[in-house]
Amino acid sequence: MSVVDGKAPQAAGVPERSGARTIVDTVFRARELSIVAALAVLIGVTAAANSNFLSGQGVTDILLNTSILALLAVGQSVVVITRNIDLSVGSVVGLVAFVTGDFLASGGSMPLGILIGVAIGAACGVVNGLLVSFLRVPALVVTLGTLYVVQGLDHYIAHGRQINAVDLPPAMLALGNEGVLGVPYLPLIAVVIMLAVGYYLRSYPSGREFYAIGSSPEAARLAGVPVRRRILAAYLLSGALAGLGGVLWLARFGTVIADSAQGWELTVVSAVVVGGVAITGGVGSVYGAVLGALLLTTIGSALVVLRVNPFWQQAVTGALLLLAISVDRVLALRVARLLRKRNVRHGS
Amino acid sequence: MSETGASRPIIALKDVTKSFGAVSALRGVSLELYAGEAHALAGENGAGKSTLVKTLAGVHRPDSGTVLLHGEPVVFHGPADAQAAGVAVIYQEPTLFPDLSVAENIFMGRQPRAGLGRIDRRAMRAETAALFQRLGVGLAPDQPARGLSIADQQLVEIAKALSRDARVLIMDEPTAALSGNEVDRLFGVVEALRAQGCAVLFISHRLDEIFRLCQRVTTLRDGAWIASEPVEGLTHDDLIRRMVGRELDALYPKQDTTPGEVALKVERLTREGVFTDVSFEVRRGEIAALAGLVGAGRSEVARAIFGIDRFDAGKVTVNGRELPPGSPTAAMGAGLALVPEDRRQQGLVMDMSIERNIGLTGLAALRRGPVISRAAERDRARDWALKLRLKFARLNDGVGVLSGGNQQKVVLAKWLAIGPSVLIVDEPTRGIDVGTKAEVHRLLSELAGQGMAVLMISSDLPEVLGMADRVLVMHEGRITAEIPRERATEESVMAAATGRAAA
């Protein structure tokens, strides 16, 4: 209510409070840095135990193995950033790998094959996206459903058959196993896509809207953000990248049976979460997610090199996931406390 | 002063009806907003003001009736349509993105562009800084919105709406959490916009503000249109009568009490960088008010006392027992209750029903054997709903659908129901209408009369002056003055709050 005119002291007392942002930035940068550090330790220890680990072939293998997971992680992080999830990606990879293989083995042209693969993935993404955004079915339920439907479709089409590498065009196998100047194509593709999506999410207004939706769906709606269209787009991207992942899977392994990437959806989600994309939306980057994928893959390879029982690989992945989530939680609380303190407008 | 706005309203509602299930929130309401005119919307909690705002904003589609833009009927299919038509809205409840920076919050969906359609971050930051300068807000553009106080959130919302260069500015209780300084600045900016030909719709339960800012006022009661008239010539009482439909008793029904022994004792409480050396006592039967400007550290002190935040030094004693720091459970056990300022984040479980929310604090009292008695829960809820004149359809409706003021009443009921021996209330009447405000004040006064110690934090100066036995004034994290009821005036409190008085 009406009060004495107190403009002068207030105007003079407008302090800068930019400190808070840098803290938050550092915290999230810290996630990426700590993954890099973990990787360095892991590689150091393993290489010390077995020098083959860092041989040219060893590194190439890790990169090849990471690439497809990284592609899926890029798509998944965009979905998770909008506070949704896509569990169907593993099945989509399997379906696309088989259908594309079938097409190429029966003499189809390679560019058309790749296109078909990506299109199938995109179509699955659109189905997911429409169900989640327009019919408002929870994402977990929708994509769990499509996981099984796509899996079933895959088995139906495969009917117990197998695609053999010898039937595929050599160019296809070259795509999966060769490269330029010693760098294989697969990781190149993954990196280019990561950079493109990362740049888009950070620098374009529509990219920021994915974060806005995940941060507060209600506020996004009131701000006039086309929420449904963006969620649809996120699923479309995740699906299309899963399609591309399927094509590359075929190129890499040559021999595929039905549902070859079974269970990958959970690995992808783990990579994304380990990489610092909050499962509650609004936070994280595709770079983190790709680093998460690299870390999980490297752990797998290291354990093999160190001759550890493969059972441990899953246990370690699980432990890492729990660690990541608890670290997120602790950091979130710390940051919140720090911010609250900063927001009070004066020193002591 | 509608003559300044020429003949045709920029935007208008004609015979608009809107129902939510059995609740009719608007019943044949018409409203015209003219260029260069500030129009107030008055009415009790649940009268339909926010629903009207959301209809103009494209959030709700009217069941019948039309929205007219420059005299032509339009249909807003969503908030984006209304924004495109030049309507900027400050909603009653802040709607921010906690994970994004304040600048991004302001410009979401219409960021300044650099080459190739990219966001021009530098321009965005500069424009935000300029807006904050204009409003006198001390926030940095790059800081995240998470952790902002209600008042700061409200200021960001205001900046967001102002940045739109709107032709129609709609403000749903923008001042509810603000203190005098921020309100002055906001009004200055609104006046300037009005002079440029902007139409303004303003909602506030602080009637003085309506008389200060607005030229016309429309009153709603139970969703029905009561009157639209010039503010000039109207008195407070006229307006209240239109809103409530009857005369109102004394606004600040303070009972005189004799303070008993000390119930809450705070000694040299310090939290580095937030507040320093805060010491005071509250006695049984006493209402002490903690006054000060937004950001003076009042809510932070309350949170520290209750154990939500840690403190670095000092001591809190309740009824002679020292509280362990950082334990709300221990605080509640000792008979302390805190009504938080942020009802949506901290006060309520939005998806739960009214009765469940009220019952949450006293689950032990509602137990019959190992289970919670639904009947006891319902009785208690009904009892308090009646006392606070809660407007609701059914007690098992979610609190999320209640109007803002009615949500506040649920938060109050939730804590008053446990009968604490020391009650800390942070902005107890934020968003509560005049009639119920008197009710809340009577209730607080009554509880104090029965021996409860009350610490009240409020930005509403008349409320502080009307209710408090003693006013503690905070400035920049320190208590700068302790003023007894007899000597507490607007001048003395404001002088201490702005740091102009020697402590």
Ligand SMILES: Nc1ncnc2c1ncn2[C@@H]1O[C@H](COP(=O)(O)OP(=O)(O)OP(=O)(O)O)[C@@H](O)[C@H]1O
């Ligand atoms: N989404 C909804 N679903 C059901 N009922 C609703 C919804 N929104 C509002 N209502 C009801 O409509 C009525 C009018 O609410 P509204 O929010 O417009 O009141 P108000 O005048 O803004 O009150 P206040 O001063 O408390 O903010 C209330 O009874 C409320 O419970």
Ligand SMILES: [Mg+2]
């Ligand atoms: Mg309202």
